[in-house]
Amino acid sequence: MVTFHICFEWRNGDAYNVEIVDYQFLSRAAEREIQRLRMLKALERAAGSWKLKDHPELRHGAARWIAKLRKRDERLSRKRVRR
Numbered sequence: 350m351v352t353f354h355i356c357f358e359w360r361n362g363d364a365y366n367v368e369i370v371d372y373q374f375l376s377r378a379a380e381r382e383i384q385r386l387r388m389l390k391a392l393e394r395a396a397g398s399w400k401l402k403d404h405p406e407l408r409h410g411a412a413r414w415i416a417k418l419r420k421r422d423e424r425l426s427r428k429r430v431r432r
Contacts, residue, residue, distance in 0.1 A: 358364045401407070406414050
């Protein structure tokens with residue numbers, strides 16, 4: 350069994366000691382942090398790539414556009430059911 354002893358220290362001098370027996374906890378935490386950093390990097394690379402002129406359907410916001418799509422799909426679905 351693997352046991353980790355970790356001490357967190359805050360700026361005010363307080364310390365908090367933790368004993369972690371479940372090494373998978375650290376593994377999952379590391380995986381989440383790596384994923385978070387990858388997402389941040391992707392967002393930074395993509396910054397400025399989206400232009401409103403390329404997506405006029407979203408001029409009034411994505412929520413409104415999605416509601417419009419759902420309403421259209423609902424109408425089409427009702428037409429199919431009636432046939």
